[in-house]
Amino acid sequence: MxxxxxxxxTMRSFAKCVIGVSRQRVIDYLDTFPGSKEALxxxxxxxxxxxxxxxxxxxxxxxxxxxxYDELYNSNFRNHDLAAIADIxxxxxxxxxxxxxxxxxxxxxxxQLGECTVRAAPKVSQTLVWSPIGSxxxxxxxxxxxxxVSGCVNKDNEIKFSKAVLRGVMAEALYKLAMxxxxxxxxxxxx
Numbered sequence: 001m002x003x004x005x006x007x008x009x010t011m012r013s014f015a016k017c018v019i020g021v022s023r024q025r026v027i028d029y030l031d032t033f034p035g036s037k038e039a040l041x042x043x044x045x046x047x048x049x050x051x052x053x054x055x056x057x058x059x060x061x062x063x064x065x066x067x068x069y070d071e072l073y074n075s076n077f078r079n080h081d082l083a084a085i086a087d088i089x090x091x092x093x094x095x096x097x098x099x100x101x102x103x104x105x106x107x108x109x110x111x112q113l114g115e116c117t118v119r120a121a122p123k124v125s126q127t128l129v130w131s132p133i134g135s136x137x138x139x140x141x142x143x144x145x146x147x148x149v150s151g152c153v154n155k156d157n158e159i160k161f162s163k164a165v166l167r168g169v170m171a172e173a174l175y176k177l178a179m180x181x182x183x184x185x186x187x188x189x190x191x
Contacts (some may be wrong), residue, residue: 005163033104085177091115096111118170119177120151124148128141
């Protein structure tokens with residue numbers, strides 16, 4: 001496993017521990033808008049030394065959030081029926097962007113990209129999120145999903161993602177759609 005994959009696996013392990021210790025606080029955190037003052041305060045409150053598997057962990061709120069979604073989807077929806085996604089109405093992303101600044105708009109654009117990709121290729125998205133970090137199956141799923149992601153991006157734009165971001169975006173979209181399919185409330189301020 002290369003250094004970047006080891007870092008992703010460490011963050012995922014940290015997220016799993018934090019969920020195990022503070023599940024409701026994690027859900028409350030995911031109910032906040034990414035990057036908001038409230039989100040940062042709650043993220044800081046979730047930081048636990050007893051969950052660290054290494055002496056030091058580089059912390060990115062964005063990657064932490066996506067690691068939480070990755071872990072929650074994997075632990076809650078191992079038997080998720082992907083066919084149920086087709087019955088869920090599409091999210092009104094345009095309505096969400098009213099009054100947002102450019103940075104907040106980008107968050108909503110990422111949510112839209114994630115949902116578009118998961119709806120276009122639910123099985124590949126799920127395979128990516130279920131695959132072990134740094135594995136050949138993850139690499140194969142990434143290869144398969146990149147053209148689908150490209151189809152969800154305006155052809156005048158170009159977007160580049162790291163493996164961590166791509167996996168995180170798919171995990172978040174899958175988790176939110178699975179929650180909607182189960183009739184559960186999803187995160188406030190998000191899709």
